[in-house]
Amino acid sequence: MTPVDRDNEPLDTVLRRAMRAHPGPATPECADAETLAAYSDRSLAAAERERLETHFADCMRCQLVLAGIARADESARDARAASGIPWYRRWRIAIPALAAVAAILVFIAIRRPANEEPQSNEVVAMAKREAPAVEPAAPEPAAAPEMPEAASAPAPAALAPAPAPPASNEIAMNETKAQAAAAPRAQAMGAFSSQTLHRQATAPAMSALAGAPGAGAGAAIGGEVRVTIFPPDRSVMWIIGKNGMVQRRDADGTMRVQQSGVSTDLVAGASPSVSVCWIVGRSGTILRTTDGEHWEVIGAPTTENLTAVSASSAHDVAITTAGGRIFATSDGGATWHQQ
Amino acid sequence: MSEAPPEFVAQYAPALARLCKRAGGARWNLGDESLRDAAYRGARAAGVLDGASVDSFIDAIHAEDLSLAIACQAGGSAPWEHFITSFRPQLYAAARAIAGDEARGRELADSLWAEMYGMEVRDGRRRSILSYFHGRSSILTWMRAVLAQRHVDYIRAQSRIAPLDDHLEQPTGTSDDHDEESGERARYVAMLGKALDAALKALEPRDRMRMAYYYRHTLSLKEIGRVMNEHESTVSRRLARTRDYLKREIERTLHDGYRLSQDQIRLCYDWAAGDLQIDLSRALPDVK
Ligand SMILES: [Zn+2]
Numbered sequence: 001m002t003p004v005d006r007d008n009e010p011l012d013t014v015l016r017r018a019m020r021a022h023p024g025p026a027t028p029e030c031a032d033a034e035t036l037a038a039y040s041d042r043s044l045a046a047a048e049r050e051r052l053e054t055h056f057a058d059c060m061r062c063q064l065v066l067a068g069i070a071r072a073d074e075s076a077r078d079a080r081a082a083s084g085i086p087w088y089r090r091w092r093i094a095i096p097a098l099a100a101v102a103a104i105l106v107f108i109a110i111r112r113p114a115n116e117e118p119q120s121n122e123v124v125a126m127a128k129r130e131a132p133a134v135e136p137a138a139p140e141p142a143a144a145p146e147m148p149e150a151a152s153a154p155a156p157a158a159l160a161p162a163p164a165p166p167a168s169n170e171i172a173m174n175e176t177k178a179q180a181a182a183a184p185r186a187q188a189m190g191a192f193s194s195q196t197l198h199r200q201a202t203a204p205a206m207s208a209l210a211g212a213p214g215a216g217a218g219a220a221i222g223g224e225v226r227v228t229i230f231p232p233d234r235s236v237m238w239i240i241g242k243n244g245m246v247q248r249r250d251a252d253g254t255m256r257v258q259q260s261g262v263s264t265d266l267v268a269g270a271s272p273s274v275s276v277c278w279i280v281g282r283s284g285t286i287l288r289t290t291d292g293e294h295w296e297v298i299g300a301p302t303t304e305n306l307t308a309v310s311a312s313s314a315h316d317v318a319i320t321t322a323g324g325r326i327f328a329t330s331d332g333g334a335t336w337h338q339q
Numbered sequence: 340m341s342e343a344p345p346e347f348v349a350q351y352a353p354a355l356a357r358l359c360k361r362a363g364g365a366r367w368n369l370g371d372e373s374l375r376d377a378a379y380r381g382a383r384a385a386g387v388l389d390g391a392s393v394d395s396f397i398d399a400i401h402a403e404d405l406s407l408a409i410a411c412q413a414g415g416s417a418p419w420e421h422f423i424t425s426f427r428p429q430l431y432a433a434a435r436a437i438a439g440d441e442a443r444g445r446e447l448a449d450s451l452w453a454e455m456y457g458m459e460v461r462d463g464r465r466r467s468i469l470s471y472f473h474g475r476s477s478i479l480t481w482m483r484a485v486l487a488q489r490h491v492d493y494i495r496a497q498s499r500i501a502p503l504d505d506h507l508e509q510p511t512g513t514s515d516d517h518d519e520e521s522g523e524r525a526r527y528v529a530m531l532g533k534a535l536d537a538a539l540k541a542l543e544p545r546d547r548m549r550m551a552y553y554y555r556h557t558l559s560l561k562e563i564g565r566v567m568n569e570h571e572s573t574v575s576r577r578l579a580r581t582r583d584y585l586k587r588e589i590e591r592t593l594h595d596g597y598r599l600s601q602d603q604i605r606l607c608y609d610w611a612a613g614d615l616q617i618d619l620s621r622a623l624p625d626v627k
Contacts, residue, residue, distance in 0.1 A: 011586055017611075040476065061491055065484060065491060066566050067552060072434075073565055074562045076436075323439070
């Protein structure tokens, strides 16, 4: 049987639908992270392994964790096996790495003097913004979408106090090299990096999901899932969400509903300029505006749910499916190539 | 003060000595005591203290990873720098793979870094999530497991905020004729659901797991092989075998139990596969 076969017969559709389920809360029988990891590493004795498998066979939650470990492991193997890394992947690695190393340098910087002198409140606050709570039940309202980019994506040099540990400098150097490797394409994709840095800025504390600016924690729980999109100059903002919802906030603060022309749930967007914005959503939904006002549906290369999009212009865009596949186009969606 | 009781240290002295040797704690100026304490905590957490398998438990500990984790918790910059250089790229890659999304993956990974560093300070000491790592797995797999757990919690929270599939389960307004047909369809689908439920329950746990990874989690054969410790071709063969068994069992129940003809059985499948109004997962045993 191949993955193609499973889509072909009614029984396979029935099985897929019958097995659909939401994960429940952890039960006393659920294995902890280390036990699940030890199971994955085959470090458990046979008896414990068998006992756990009886639970795993019917526990959606434990299955999801094991599936996540397997995905991560396989993707790492694939990455090692890949001989060349395409530009967008280099970009995807380089930019987060810069921000990550900045955060870690903060950790080291504040950890080292922790036992000797009072910490800098400013640095701790910064590190905290780099470290959002995972549970959306308690988002940090202060870190909502309007957080300035500089707050969470500063240059490593600005964070590393002198004298910085030599190894930290080396790490920072390596990151700079990594970014330099991505530079040729990154220059051409200037808006790409801006968008990334912006997403970096809005990512913490589930801000992208916490609703419109000013929404409190309670609104996040009771409200809809919403995502905000800014162009590099942040002069306008789009808010997208369920059932094809698109709103635009103009430079003067006016909010307006825009007609997306679709009713699917929209989940991610990228705006390389004030007039150009791309949005993706469930069931292969791709939308684009080139005047900042009117949206057109772009033919997608897949009907899979889409989870992410990166765009540098009205023509150059890469989309990611829920299954992790990436498709790119450089002619505005007339033709797509799987990467 | 040492956490491991003297009798534990005495009883398992040879295994603990081997652990300390393997761990190479000197690199981080780590004393043997902290490793012995960690081994004791790990054995206690794993519930093996009362059994005869403590020696093999200690020998299976990923010693170098454990000593690195202990050294990082102690706050040294050298172990942290080693940790960052060795694991940061893998952590971010893992978070991306688990979340299936760049931005969400970064949030996950950033959050775990913060927890490992220990943002919470209690009694003047930072509380690091690394204290839950006892070396029962590699530290990389442990980080992946924690990321995956966090992601599951996120999915749960999201499904509470926005049950995206709810509209599929909404009943629609229908005419009387339609009602009659709907009732017929519902009966057929329910029969299929029951037959499927019974067949799934009768499977061996590993067979049920394999099916779940394939159909529920849409893992690739390779990924299933990774979870189940099976070769890809074995996964493929066993999936096909289980699927055939399910098909046979379902049709046997529908034919022998419900007296359905082949045409009616075909209708069962078609309706169950095509009818988005019915959530088949609700016809199945409660999935935790
Ligand atoms: Zn479980």
